[in-house]
Amino acid sequence: MVDQPKRNLMKASIATLVGAGVAGVASGAGDSYRGYSPDDSTDDDDTLTEGAPSVVGDLKRFSTTAFGAEMTGPFVFEDGTLLISVQHPSRNNPAPYDKGGVGYYRGFQFEFEGTNDDFTESPAPVEEQQDTVWAADAKFEYLIQEGDPINGGTERWGIVETPDGREVTPENFAGTTYGDPGYNMDCNQFVATNDDGTEGYLFTNDENSPGNVMRTPLRKTEDDEWEADPENAINTVNTNAFREIGGTRINCYGDLSPWETMISSEENYAHPRANLTGTISDIIEAGDGEGLRGAAYFWNRPNPSEIQTAINEYDEVDGWSVQGYWNMTGVEHLAYYLGADPVESGDGNPIDPIGDVYPNPYRYGYHVDIREPTADEPQPVKYYVMGRAAWEAPDILPDERTVYGCSDGDSKGIYKFVADRPISSYQDPMDVAGTLYAPKITNDEAASGKSPAEVPLEIEWWELGHASNVEIESWITEYDDVTQVDYLESHTNWSEGDKVTEEVLKEADLEVIENGNSDYISDEAIVEWAEQYEKQGPNCVDEELRRVPFLETRAAAKEIGASIEFNKAEGVDSKDDARPGDYIYFGISEFNDDMDNQAPDDGGDIALDRVDGGVVYRAELGPRYDVSTLEPVVVGPDFTSEEAMKDVDDSLRNVDNVYAMRDGRVLLCEDGWRGGNRSYPNDALYVYEPEETERRGPPGGDPPGRNDPPGRDSGR
Incomplete structure (x- = not known):
């Protein structure tokens, strides 16, 4: 055990943190390495946010990842070994760090004693160390990488295929791409097949369109090393079971x-x-969507991700930033994965509409449960009842009923779902039923303009609606036959078979900008749902409107005044055996934009000082796993002033994945968008040690609520 002095362990209240910084570690890397400068993106006209950075407890850097990569996908095995993903590293790094993949820290194991004394802090990486995954106590070793042959040589790891077995890559097909196939691996979860957790299947996400979840057999050898079995690995999405639900x-x-x-x-x-x-x-009040409409309206547009360029060029409208437009890259490739007649590579991205098979937008934006994980063909189930969003992660609590989820991006929400009974008790997971909730921040101090380090967020949960998975799917299927042909036919006089011109596409775009997309849920339906909600409550709206909060979750929650103001809510987790009295952690990657000093009379519930480096909150779990107060425990650096830069090297910056270990410590991973504010450009993994031992509920028995009878009011 390494006996390191703890850095910045503060035995005090939040108020005492104001002005306290995390001690820096000197780096030998030149300021201009990789073209980055610590002076980039500062704004000396902005004042330093008090308490940014600061920590309630101990924060210690375990590792940095390869240049260009996000620090993602942490998983800790039963023996304490840590595994991570190397997501989209720079192609200019030396091999093997020029390719995405998954690997582990060889020669190191966490001791699960609740203290950060079990590892040596990694110093800031310098020069060649910045090209690799670097840690002081261990050597990183890849287990498998993008494109490796798998499944008896019939597939490549991370590469999605069409129904007839062609790889969905830009080399084969025209259309936009979200990222290189197999290059953006993120989450890892290990499903053990023996009692001591040394054999099993590793499931790995590929953050792409079409998406992928790879399943790779892993085992621990007699030499205490981990090894993968590529021969028996598969891309789960290349199965009929995934294609039948629209893929992912x-x-x-x-x-x-x-x-x-x-x-x-x-x-x-x-x-x-x-x-x-x-x-x-x-x-609706403006009578036009100019400057207001987001990407959802243009989903089935021919060449959908080009809507931003088109809007900027149309003389009839003043250009604006269409929120989420870039995320429609790869939609054409998703259509080819589902069986649409593809356009071959080299033919550009034509505006001729895809009219045979096209992705239904209401089939994406959910938590996907991969049931029968060890079967030859695992069975995916999408939890439509938990709402539709840009989900970063859920945390399913031990009562198997309560789920908290974080939605990434600007002006997004954290949501709560409570099942009528334990989810695993449903013989068919499509029968899962429960209530979806949106957050409401209630304390006036949350809009006081103070530092986020000083102000907890008091939260209530507003019920949006109750439904079952199977009935929501029945609503979704009503939109399965909508294609790009409908975008043109519904919004112009064009008919299938007519020539498609730029003028026809422009006419359709301008009609959608003004009046919305009539192929999907209408604006009027969302507003009518909200009006009935206010008058009659969430359970007394018209039957045809019950779909609104589940298929248009963000729009519905905003319409009733919920606090959909979080900017990049990127992490949520608690210990696997968490009980009432323990903590759940929420990571907000950036505390700016909607959360930054917006005037209370503008309707914002959160208006605090700016912290571009983000905030990690914790909340004590109540008797029924409810959450009522978010307490700031790790506050990132303020990127807006030169004075703040001195603390950036050694502070958590732009938290992404949050992983709670069984001893109460929390792994905090970075997705840093301003590498230049450090002397090194790499994202890091920090280990957070809380300042106090986690509290526990009554010992023995099932967690409260686990076997309670079904009830619509549970979890409030």
């Missing part, structure tokens, strides 16, 4: 369910209807 897209982080299955979360950024803080009522 932008698979980001996830969770290991209490019933030992991989939960893969779809980060569907293309779901916004109203831009940023806008609402559907704003669009």
Whole structure:
């Protein structure tokens, strides 16, 4: 055990943190290495946010990842070994760090004693160390990488195929791409097949469109090393079971369910209807969607991701940033994966509409439970009842009923779902039923303009609606036959078979900008749902409107005044055996934009000082796994002033994945968007040690609520 002095362990209240910084570690890397400068992106006209950075407890850097990569996909095995993904590293790194993949820290194991004394802090990486995965106490070793032959040589790891077995790559097909296939691996969850957790299947997300979840057999050898079995690995999405539910897209982080299955979360950024803080009522009151509509309206447009370029060029409208437009890249390739007649590579991305098979937008943006994980063909189930969003991750609590989820991006929400009874008790997971909730921040101090380090967020949960998975799927199927042909036919006089011109496409775009996309849920339906909700409550709306909060979750929650103001809510987790009195952690990657000093009279519930480096909150779990107060425990650096830069090297910056270990410590991974504010450009993995031992509920027996009878009011 390494006896390191703890850095910045503060035995005090939040108020005492104000002005306290995390001690820096000197780096020998030149300021201009890789073209980065620590002076980049500062704004000396902005004042330093008090308490940024600061920590309630101990924060210690374990590792940095290869240049260009996000630090993602942490998983800790039963023996304490840590595994991570190397997501989209620079192609200019030396091999093997020029390719994405999954690997582990050889020669190191966490001791699970609740203290950060079990590892040596990794110093800031210098020069060649920045090209690799670097840690002081261990050597990183890849287990498998993008494109490796798998499944008896019939597939490549991370590469999605069409129904007839062609690889969906830009080399084969025209159309936009979200990222290199197999290059964006993120979440890892290990499903053990023996009692001591030394053999099993590793499930790995590929954050792409079409998305992927790879299953790779792993085992621990007699030499205490881990090894993969590529020969028997598969891309689960290349199975009929996945294709039958529309496949998946932008698979980001996830969770290991209490019933030992991989939960893969779809980060569907293309779901916004109203831009940023806008609402559907704003669009209707304006009589036009110019400047207000988001990407969702243009999903079935021929060449959908080009809507931003088109809007910027149309003289009839003033250009604006269409929230989520970039996330519609790869939609054409998703159609080819599902069986659409593909356009061959080299033919550009024509505006001729895809009219045979096209992805239904309401089939993406969910938590995907991969049931029967060890079967030859695992069975995926999408939890439509938990709402549709740009999901980063869920945390399924031990009662198997309560689920918290984080939606990534600007002006997004954290949501709560409570099942009528334990999810694993449903013989058919499509019968899972429960209540979806949106957050409401209630304390006036949350809009006081103070530092986020000083202000907890008091939260209530507003019920959006109750439904079952199977009935929501019946609503979704109503949109399965909508294609790009409908975009033109519904919004112009064009008919299938007519020539498609830029003028026809422009006419359709301008009609959608003004009046919305009539192929999907209408603006009027969302506003009508909200009006009935306000008058009659969530359970007394018209039957045809019950779909609104489940298929248009963000738009519905904003319409009733919920606090959909979080910017990049990227992580949520608690210990696997968490009980009432323990903590759940939420990672907000950036505390700016909607959360930054917006005037309370503008309707914002959160208006605090800016912290571009983000905030990690914790909340004590209540008697029924409810959450009522978010307490800031790790506050990142303020990137807006030169004074703040001195603390950036050694502070958590832009938290992404959050992983709670069984001893109460928390792994905090970075997705840093301003590498230049450090002396090194790499993302890091920090280990957070809370300042106090986690509290526990009554010992013995099932967690409260686990075997309670079904009830619609549970979890409030």
